Amino acid sequence: MRLQFILVKLVRGLLTMLLAVTFVFVVLRLSGDPVTMMLPDDTPAAVIAEYRAMWGLDRSLPEQYVRYILSAAQGDLGYSFRDDRPALAVVLERVPMTLLLGLSGFAITVVIGLFAGIAAALKRGTGIDHAAMAFSIFGHSMPNFFLAILMILLFSMTLRVLPSSGGSTWWHLILPAVTLGIINAGTVARFTRSSMLEVLHQPYMRTARAKGLKLTRRVTSHAIPNAAIPVVTILGLRLGALIAGAIVIESVFAWPGIGLMLVNAVGQRDLPVVQTIVLLVALTMVVTNFIVDIAYGWLDPRIETREAKES
Amino acid sequence: MTVLEADRLSADSNRRRDPISSRGAARADTVLAVEGLTVGTGRADLVIDVSLDVRAGETLCLVGESGCGKSLTCLAAMGLTSEPLIRKSGRISFLGQDLSLLRENQLAEIRGRDMAMIFQDATAALNPVRRVGMQIAEVLVVHRGLTWSQAMKQAVELLASVGIPDPAGRANAYPHQLSGGMNQRVMIAMALACRPKLLIADEATTALDVTTQVQILKLMKELQAETGAAMIFVTHDLGVVAEIADRVAVMYSGRVVETATVDDLFERPLHPYTRGLMACRLHATTTSHGRIAAIEGTVPSPSKRPEGCSFRPRCPYASDECMALPALRPIAGIYGADQHRAACHFAEDFARAGS
Incomplete structure (x- = not known):
């Protein structure tokens, strides 16, 4: 099975x-x-x-x-037209930078999205809820390159506190990672909120109250494990989208990852490099989906039994 | 019902049969006293002026059709009502302490430790992604301050005490891996973990098949006898009432319409609604001529209660007098008058006719 x-x-x-x-x-x-x-x-x-x-x-x-x-x-992805080195080697050199940006953005997405979503659900109908949902719509509807430009205008041009392009220091990571994080956090927040709201009305949450558990414990030990099941899917999908989004973000911030490399390679018709990058992105998506499937079985004990019963 | 009745006789030795003192006078062993409780939304009241009390070792049954406010009364007693439902008036005192004066965190300390509740659909009432043993142990960790390993050990003992075979193995099961009856036993084990002074069972056996129901009722009675807890048992099944109750409160459309000891109620029902409920029971011994008795009509919606007595539109004895709301009062002319109260203008007539 x-x-x-x-x-x-x-x-x-x-x-x-x-x-x-x-x-x-x-x-x-x-x-x-x-x-x-x-x-x-x-x-x-x-x-x-x-x-x-x-x-x-x-x-x-x-x-x-x-x-x-x-x-x-057989693992041979051809030679880069420009560099005369194996395309895979050329691309892999840049992968750590994209991973760094993508995972930082993802961490920001997870923290902000989950926090805002849970807070909105617990404080439904209050100012906190409205603020979180306004933020969610903002993140959802704002094109990522546009937010990127706004961030540069505000923090690099006006306030002059953060560098706008390049990837040589940690300071360079902040703007692209935050932009990436905010864009995706909106969707995650919305999803988390609706999932939490559904769970909060389940009979077992009333049981938790009848058992005399305090709010923190009811939320962390009973609500979140149930609400997490659908949220993990969206997070998995977002991780894929983050890599895709990173391509745009990388070009705006000139972050030296595979996204920037892809844009340049398309312009230069460096076909093996473009193909290699696409292959890697597709591989990331496939692996993420696989991890989500595994995580499902781990989060929801009902799934394994259901599969066992079917076969 | 013969099995149930036989069971009931065997358990009679555990019962108290002393006369009940007048309402409101706090007895030393009164566990829960509800006075004039009204609960509702902005639009309608779902529970109106309900007064109940239950003493240590005693079982009070709340009876009535669906939508009469039985469950809500229980939830309010636990302080578990939540928006949009609000407690509009009334006093709930638990072990002499006014619950309305407590903050949510103080209530949380009482809930699960001194007062516990068993819900109707145990499978839905248990967390689907947590092992049942952990769900029981959690109560002990929170209220008794045990470590998880101590609590898990005790949870296994509790599972054994509610008659679950292979308790150590079952403790690691998830609710969906157990039957409804097993889950109800888990709920009972969870409710009894801290040996509460008050156990509220809201239709705890309704979702179960008859044989499981008998086992669960028996188990609850045994455990009650052991712990001396007061018990409020919500049901619409008069067979269950006969089986388990010491006293009964009949609710109709948000109000208590009759209270009596269980024997008194079955011998001499004084409210037409109670009489209707009794008539609806199916007797194997009596011939029904192919017809099943039923109370015509349905419970009125809380926002559209008729003027006067709520039962008036369905009542075969209704007359002009019933336009005035009858008070719940002691009915004279029967033994232990104060134990038997009814809210019907003609209750005295029924009492005379019956004796």
């Missing part, structure tokens, strides 16, 4: 990654020849042909695709 579950997830995950890579592969090759874009206008035709042959671009599209997939399956 357990093994079958993992196998199904694995096959689905591989399919997801294959689809993403295929899509990007085709679109990139339909959107212009990288060789003519990278070489000066007056390059002789023979040189161009030489480059095309070197990068395998002279073959037919299906052939290129099959060769790419076969070598990718």
Whole structure:
């Protein structure tokens, strides 16, 4: 039962990654020849042909695709057109920076989102609730690049307290991470609130009160474990979205992660690098979803039994 | 009912049958006294001027149809009513202490320790993502200051005392892995963990099948005899009342319409509503000619109660007098008059006709 579950997830995950890579592969090759874009206008035709042959671009599209997939399956993701090094190595160099930004943003999302959502649910209808929900709508409706620009205007240009671009010091992390965190915290707060409200009306919460438990214990020990179940899904989805959001945030703040690299690589037609980054992002999504599935079974003891009964 | 009745006879030795003193006079062993309790929302009152008291070792049954305010009375007694329901008037004194003077945190210390409640649907009333042993142990950790390991050990003992086989194994189960009857036993174990002075059971056996119901009732009586707790038992099943009650309060549309000792009530019901409830019972011995007795109509909505006696529109004896609200009063002409109270203008007539 357990093994079958993992196998199904694995096959689905591989399919997801294959689809993403295929899509990007085709679109990139339909959107212009990288060789003519990278070489000066007056390059002789023979040189161009030489480059095309070197990068395998002279073959037919299906052939290129099959060769790419076969070598990718063996872990060879090609060489960067610009750098002449393995694309994977080029990308992996930047992964820690994106992870740092993404996880910092995620931590901010979790802390602010959960706190605001729980407070809003417990103080339903009060000023705290309205403030939290106003914040939620703000985060939800604000385009991330626009908030990023506003942050730069306020903290870098006007107050001059934080650097606006680069990634050389910890100070540089603050603005992009907070922007990323706030954008996603709104959704998490809203979700947490509705989940908490539903749980607070359950009979077992009345039981907890009848047992003489004080508010803190009722919330931490009885409400949150139940309310967490749907919230974990949204957090899992948000973790994926955070990586995607990081691409935009990284370009605004010139944060040297894979997002900035992706934008540059698309501009430069560095196809292997773009494909590698897309593959990594897809892999992150698949792994996150898998972790969410595992976390479900751990948070909600009813799930495992239900599966056991079905099979 | 024969099994239940046999059971009841065997348990009679545990009962007190001494006459009950007049209402309001605080007896030393009065555990809970509710006086003039009115609970409602801004729009309507759901419990009106309810007075009850229950003494140590005694079982008081609250009887009535759904929507009569029985459960709400119990919740109010525990101080568990929450918005939009508010306690509008009345005094609830528990062990001589006025609960309305206590703050929420002080109430929390009493709840679960000195007064405990068992809810109708135990499976829903238990936290689905916590092991049942932990849910029981929690009470001991909070109120008795035990460590978790001590409390878990005691929780297993409690599970054994409520007749759960393999208590150590079951303590690690989640509520969805146990049957409704098992969960109700878990609830009982949880409620009794701190040996409360007052146990309130709100339709505790209603959701269970008949054999389980008998076992649970028996268990509760045994445990009550052991701990000497006062018990308030809410039910709409007169079979259960006959089984477990010392005294009965019949509620209708938010009011107490009749109170009596259990024997008195069954022998001489003095309110037409109580008489209706009695007539609705199915007797295996009497021939029903294919018809099942029922009280015509339904309980009026709290926002649209008729003027005067709320039972008037459904009452076969209703007359013009009933436009005036009858007071709940001792009915003369029967033994221990003060034990038997009814809120009907014609209660004296029924008393005379019955004796």
